[in-house]
Amino acid sequence: MRTCDRFGRIKSGFERDIRFQLGHAERHEGSGPAKASAGLAKAMRVNMARALSIHYSKCRLCRR
Numbered sequence: 001m002r003t004c005d006r007f008g009r010i011k012s013g014f015e016r017d018i019r020f021q022l023g024h025a026e027r028h029e030g031s032g033p034a035k036a037s038a039g040l041a042k043a044m045r046v047n048m049a050r051a052l053s054i055h056y057s058k059c060r061l062c063r064r
């Protein structure tokens with residue numbers, strides 16, 4: 001699958017945020033904030049999948 005620059009930027013932005021949340025969850029393992037971060041990371045993955053599929057469905061460059 002060949003995708004455009006914008007697709008890559010959306011993806012890498014989400015991935016950076018997800019990594020940040022997972023890193024936070026690891027550093028504070030077992031605590032309340034860690035659970036919140038882990039949950040947030042999961043929600044971000046869902047958001048990323050949705051954002052990418054919406055982009056893909058609308059983007060002529062990705063679908064060429």
Ligand SMILES: [Zn+2]
Pocket residue numbers: 003004005006007055056059060061062
């Ligand atoms: Zn695209």
